[in-house]
Amino acid sequence: MHNVSPSFAQALDRVDMPVGDTGSGLLLVSSLATANSILEPYHLLLLERAKKIGADAVYFKNNADNRAPVAQVYLFDFSTGRQVDSIPELHRKVWSSTDVRIYFIITKSDLIVYNSSKPVIIKDGELAVQPFETLNLISDAKERFDEYSGRKFDNGSFWEIHKSQFSYNTTAYEKLISELRNARQKFNKQIVLDQKVANKLLIVSILIKYLEERVDIDADGNETRVFSKDIFNKAEFGFSANYVAAIENGILHANKYLLAILHFLSNHFGGHIFNILEDEVSKIESADIQPLADFLSGRIDGHQYVLWSQYSFNYLPIELISNIYEEFLENTKDNGVAYTPSFLVNFLIDETMPIHRPQRDYRILDPACGSGIFLVSAYKRLVDWWRVEKFHELGYWVKPNGSNLHELQQLLVQSVYGVDIATEAVSLAVFSLSLTLCDIFSPKVIWEDLKFSNLSGNIIAEDFFTWIIQAKNNQFDIIIGNPPFIEYPNSYVKQHGIMTMVDIDVTIPKNQSAILFTVLSEKLLAPKGLLCFILPSGPLLYNSSAKSINFRQRFFERYSIPQIIDFTYLSNTLFRNKGNEKNVAVAAVFIENNATKYDYIYHVIAKKLKVMVQRHYFEFDHYDFHLVKHREAVFDPLIWKSNLLGGGRLILLLNKLRALPTLKDYFSKQLGKTVAISEGYIKGKPDEEVTDEDIITGRYKLAPYLSGALTFESTDFTEHGIANTHPLVGNYFQRRRKEVNFRPPLLVIKKNIGSQTIPVVFSQVTLAYKKEFIGIHATDESLLLAIRETFANSNLYRFILSATSGRSGISRSVRTVLKKDILALPYLGRNQQYELGYLEQILVDDTLEYWLDFLAKENNIRALQPATLPDLQAYQQVLCEVLNSLFSSDSDLGRYVTIELTANSGFGVSIIQYVHHVNDAPHSTVAPTIIDALAVEKLVRDTLNATTRINRIIKLYEADRIILIKPLELRYWLRSIAIRDADEIVKDLYNAGY
Template identity: 25%
Template sequence: MTLSALPLDDAWRQRLDLAGRDAPDLYESLDSVRDTPHAAAIRATLDGLGASGVFCVQGVPTVVIASLERYERERVVALHAALWNQGLASLLVVLTEDIVRVFSLSRTPYSNPGDEFERRCLVETLTVSADALALKGIVYGVESGRFWEEHAKFFNPRERVDSVLLENLTRSHALLVGAGLDPDAAQALLIQTMFIAYLEDREIVGPDYFEAASGRRAKNLVGLLRTGEVARLEALFSALRIDFNGDLFVAPCSFEPDESPPIIGPPHLHVLSRFRDGHEEMGAGQMHFWGYDFKHIPIELISAVYDRFLGEREAERRERGAYYTPMFLADTVVTQVWDALPDSVREKGEFLDPACGSGIFLVRSFQRLCEHWRQTRTSTTIRWTSLLSMLSRVRGFDLNPGAVRVAVFSLYIALLEQVDPPDIRQLIKKGNVLPEVWGKTLVCRDFFAVDATAAKVDVVIGNPPWTSRRGPSRSSITWCAERKLPMPLQEDAWAFTWKAMLHLRSDGYVAFLLPAMGFLHNHSDVSVAARSRLIATARVRRVVNFADLRFQLFDGAVRAAALIIFGPAPAGQPAYRFDYWAPKADLNLKVKRLITLSSADKSFITSKSAKADPLIFKRRLWMSEPEGKLFNYLSGFTRLDQLVAIFGDVARGTAHGRGWVLGDGFKQAVAKHIGKPSYHTVRSDYVGVLPHIKIEDLPRLAIAKPDLDGSPKWQTRTVHRRGFEAAYTGDRVLIPRGVQVGRGRLRAAYCVEDCTFSSIIQGLTVPAGEERRGKLLTALLNSRVLMWFAFHETASLGSDRPEIQKSELVRLPFPGPGEMPEPLRAQRAADGLVETIDRALNIPGFALDADPDAIFTEIDKLAYDYFCLSPEEIALIEDAARFILPAIQPHQGSFPAIWRGSTRKDRIAYAQVMTDALAAWFGGDHPVGARLEAHNDDLAVLKLKLDPAGRPTPYAESSNAEVRDLLIKIFKNVHQPLPGNFQLMPDFRVFDGNSLYLVKPMQLRFWLRSAALSDADAIALDLQDFAGLKKKQEGMA
């Protein structure tokens, strides 16, 4: 049912603050839809569904707008259901007269819902007269993600089409297996059923087709299945085999012409009829579900079938290291590499996914090839021969035959989506419409058995398996060993990376999703060597580090991912630089549709610095320019490793202890393995004899004797490893390896009482006569200063697992007071820090439960004095501890404080730091005034003005101006086009005479004091560049 909505007129554009917003943000006509990632879906929404407009965020359809003469529930329900099936947009905005109705597209549609539709799906109703500001806030709230948070109950991911369809597929698969089919046969039968459903929903095959196959007993697939007669289904398959392709419809449950197909019966047909009927949520048993429509469901979603079926065999998925790539992440990968390709590759280039799985990367690549064809021709209709040619340019390998079958199915549908149904029906008359791709361009084969010289391509793309430490028998290990290529931790992704380069033509690209820890952050010698080799032998183009999105991207996988785009290195490659982007988790991830790629998170790294500094990728995750200066200051001091040796090095004779030695506690023996010849155990003289302290019972700051009273001993003296036994007695510092990042500090406790601890705790022995120094170190380890430094200096903290290893711990700065720029200030602070630990040793529990904040606030103050930090440097550390650290790698459903909107108090503090920093840059003679000229809930315009008369102007906020109106005026004055989504440009600055305007999101992240220092640095650099350019121009004159 086509809605035939009205065009979006100027009045509605003004009311929704969409004036001046055109493609690629707002699409209203088919002519404007060009070279955008979701072009087909946008055209279908505007033309096929009759919407007035589609508003996109970063190219992803997010809001569908329908302007109607009057509200007709039946038509709106139908549009809502179609868009829900499409699975892209999250919001439907219906405009009628002076009323705006906003519907969630994440709510499952029901058939014949009545007023239940509005109760379940209507987020809010607004009127033009009473809700003018709220109307303008819809688009801004969508761009910032605020809208999803404020109305979270309407955007439950479990009600989206992908969740419902995949739940039904999983349930159907289980029922088919329960009725006697083996899992592979059940998977094949469901794939075949979905393909027939697609043909039916797109009206490629109609009632006549089903009547012929069923002996005129059924006019559709559901009716044929309900007959319960297997012969009718086999007759349908025979017709489809002739008309479409031989290997897809060999027989129900089978793709192999040389094998006997499994036997199916009426129970299996009953399951299929329930699935195909689509009006039942099979897991919940709800019968009034509107139903999914394969005419609208994007084929990218179908690739999720592979993940769900692998999910039935979780051990196999873990063994292969294969995880389904979410549609929005695959889109990000394809878009990033596509934007880098020259026209010659877009026109004729070939694409390869060496571990193609369900084919999502190949499908999206094929769709982009088709869109490029349309963009460069005058016709939107692609000739069949051209489509087949483009299809032959996408290729894939995979070890799993079931996965390759899903990829075949996905590409067939992607092919048919490019052709109108009447044209397909004409092709059917010729027979064998679908080309052979199984065994031709999609092959069930080990990538490491493929001859690279015979499979040269222009783009290698995908998400290769992340599998390590699985033994020496894998072909990837053999392949790397024969070529003497590094494969740190036997990580398969490294092998895929090296081999992918051999498949590239001279100007080709590889775009791989890879484990961030192994490729970017691990600083072991072998990992650093492999990374340096890749940077030297390839030309890295872009790295997108998704570490902060660790818990948001893959269901079931908790390793952080990174997209690395690279190609062959030119002969004699000199030093070069490449893009380094580190997107942060934000509110837009709540709807799982897009990843925010903000300019604030984009920088570049040189190949020289990447090879010289193993931790540069980690530091650049969050470190700003002002923080870089502070880090360099602290890095210049004596490090702990100049005093402390690691126990393993001492035991091997490669280091001398000198009394300061750091080692792990004992590793407990696993009871079920004790007694096995291959399992090592040993008897300890301490474990099981001394009191044992658990990690959860470890006090903060110090362990007094009463803290151990009543502590039980470990239950046995038999352990797997004894650990560093010298740390069970005497003076030492106990430091947990795990870090509670949200607390904003490490943990350390000074201990003089005998006790044992497990390997999750590290013990540092303090030699006789050095007790005062040990207590100073304990206090500093509990301060925010060393937590801040550790956050930027360690590999996994903030990028992978929240822990600090021994080799990382000893890189922390630990100077004496005499090294400080103000030795007396540092000495007084050291005395106070040591006194704090002494008090903790003498008072059980040290009353931390009563007022821990006051104690640690005092420790922080003393630590700031010890390191002689300035107020600006303290602000950097405090902001990190209070806001940044609790926000890193948030779990799904969380809401870190840094995501909330800024308050007036926050903005006043920001403006004060900003103006002070700029005044210092100008020498103090010309104060800078700050005024918030306009703001709404999501965006603000801050005006900075230099006062030549030297009169300071207090900070103020205007409540009169509209954000969009002010921006239009500013950009008109400077003769620049008005940009679109300012959420993607949080550091946007524009000069107008003596004034500088900053356009900033209202989220707290961008109004911290540390953000003000970073912004002031950037402004100063702009002014320096401008001054240099002006001087050069004057010299030329």
């Protein structure tokens, strides 16, 4: 029995979130009181967080395969005269919690929509918030309510439609971190205090502010706080009203009250969290710390300070506070530090430590832990497991209390380990883990019972490559993290004796530190243990150098790898935060300590969808999963790029093309005789900066054949030719190349795929071209002209470069390629070209028109646009053609034909039927029906038993008919997808005995 008000129930029905519908994603918060086996642990945890805010219901996007559901909407019932906080205060809580970006308030007459991705505003010193939209339950039309239908949250279309209004940039996560960065810079300039001490004051102050606000309110409205309201109203603290007042009251007294508070809290909580060292005390005593008070009070305009009142620290997720500490780690090119977004950390914890599989005596290691964000999430999952086991044991949902404190603290001490080379990072990691305990327990338990554990034996400040020598006999059940991306010099590797510890007897590509961390950390895995690292996807999967390919072969031979989740599409967004932008293609690799290898590796592609770019959640569909045979992983270097660009038959085409003679082969016998090939010059410094030492050591050399020669800027060299040339100024060059490489007849090729053709120019005069170009000099002018024609008129070459280059789409540029990529292009000779088959041409066209566009662009991606009926018709035609070519060699025999094609709002439906003779009319044991949008949604739910975006592609086999139901986005209805669908249908029918 669901006890909800009539107005609340009516509003939920109008937005297709009915109470009690098992196919719906709606759950009442009151379900917590009667929690039973129907509710999944993930739901219980999220409902508990919603209850803390005061929500009455939550609408979830549920996922299949026991993957974590995602809270989409909080719903508040205001229709019964319930006494609640003011709407701005409620908004402040929801925004601070970061759990949802939209919530509904339902009154007797209206459904009021609020955008909780944006903070409250401060107007005349008061908090204020405006509704996103108000809908009247009686008078407004169905279409207005459909805009907020649960179906649109199920299939993600709401976030696609409203992508600009619910931006990640205004969420509490991004706002607090980016503004804190600005405020910290100003604070450090103003306070005139040793930076490490200033950072320490900021960090402990954030914790104190969290503890000041930490409050629980029971059903009767009674408050329980960590700090009593008058805790600082004592003589030793200057009879202060709060922490900020104590700081200010002590400024004229050598900051005695601040130091007294820190000493008091250090004694009370233990664990060295609030400890101030003797040399730090003297520095603080002599400092003007008014900027600290200003920072915490919210009195200074222009930076974070005015925003403190927008946050409710009582509701900020503990991961966010841990992320704040990440900001205190210096980020330089040398240390490879990267801010790991919480939604990525939590996703990987769900993948490696799923909540429905509790483990005991489980040891966790992050060998490059930074401020401990992975360790915080992992420890929280250990506590989740403890709660799940209690739930199964007792039959009800248990919130940890004082009697569980010792057990859960021991769980932390015995299970969680980290290493980092930076002492400050280690301090922050200990701090973050200690703070996590505060989040688990009630204010009463925190104040009366909590003593922070000494974690000095768990979180260790040491170089990992030194630490592992002593720790090699340790074993961990999971090793997880984001190791630094640094290319170590050979001297560093030799100095640490790193390669003597590596099982793989090949060179690690460029001594990439993240890969070194991986091959060494794997040695610490317990039997059946799991390693999950975020690694640069270029060296791991895509680089095409001989060293990289050789390394990959041994890597996949050596390790048992169940899956690789590839985030290359998200290289421009995954690690991007204001003021801390990182543009890097990464993948999460999973390695198990098993004696046997997997027959297949799942290569999962995370696409550049709005829900991921805006960090709502990760979503995957059927076409994002690619099964890579173990042999392919070892021996086929193109399989990964093929999957990145759509998969299916693409790898077959690439391997056919790879077997053809190449440009390099064609020129091999003529090189050094009648043909010269080279990249262009590198000027380096201007002549006036070249030193005598540069000249003596040969770092810079004269090149009279380049001085004064015609040259051009890279931007002036386009697919239409060279727009402008000018004489090259300079005599000394860092890389000058040979004179013959610039001599006519000359073909100059830009190392760029181009939007229509590969840019290429034939020249009968000397041209001085830069390193971004390749020059081919040949005494036979007609040879160069023939090659130019092949380049200029071949989409096939653009396709091959896109699908084989280890740089294109992996590095910062989607169109940039390498010299070796161009020389590896197939060349059959003059006036000869590879003729593509019908299906091969489709693969080429779709790769260039859609998948390359998908990799390159941030907005207006064509593959994400709605599919039209002509798109579905083109898809259907190819689908039937492929099936008919596979099932029948005689056109007089049976064939598949179209009997229905429907483009609904949200979904497309394709129905094909097998007729046994050409002249037979389509028929079926079940009469064909027009499937409307609501029926499609119901079919999706009934078929999957969950509204998942991981398995959104429905294939139903019904007598002689095949029904396909897919979202109405163009990427699901491309002709190349029709080929992949047809291949899968054939496999399904074969497995079913047809």
